Amino acid sequence: MEELKMRKNLNIAMIGTGFMGRMHSNAYRQANIFFPSDITACTKVLCARDAGRAKEFAERWGWQDTETDWRRLMDRKDIDLIDICVPNMLHRDIAVAALQAGKMVATEKPLALNAQQGKEMVDAAAKSGKKTMIWFNQRRFPPVTLARQMIDRGALGRVFHYRATYLQDWTISADAPLGGSTFW
Helix, strand or coil, X not given: CCCCCCCEEEEEEEECCCHHXXXXXXXXXXXXXXXXXXXXXXXXXXXXXXXXXXXXXXXXXCCCEEXXXXXXXXXXXXXXXXXXXXXXXXXXXXXXXXXXXXXXXXXECCCCCCHHHHXXXXXXXXXXCCCEEEECXXXXXXXXXXXXXXXXXXXXXXXXXXXXXXXXXXXXXXXXCCCCCCCC
């Protein structure tokens, strides 16, 4: 009889309920199905500015608790990882605060608005010694994997340039600069 393994929970607080918040929530729910592990993603706290939206999102996606101020997450001892799914202009402040509070950090791409902000985040990570990551959700999508395989085996010849479009109009909002969601 195989010995039972002890599962460890990775307690996650996610900030943001937009499209990427849904993508990350789904990823957490599916992680152990695709990649069996002795670590379980535990969706502890969902944070959004609007309490009603946070509650609705948490119920739909299986988050245990809600919060409306991301700063309060930093003092919670039951949180291991802060997942940042908010507008890009907020990434640095949240990531640096989380790292200073001893949390691991996962940041949706792009990491920062510019190289200086990115350096501040990298420096905070190095000082904290905590694990960090940048999400690349479509990295393993079958069409992307197939394109990479075709390039690697020379099926396309030498690639000098490409142009791609990701057609996604359901997130466009006239109230948000360059489209995108107006909420997190």
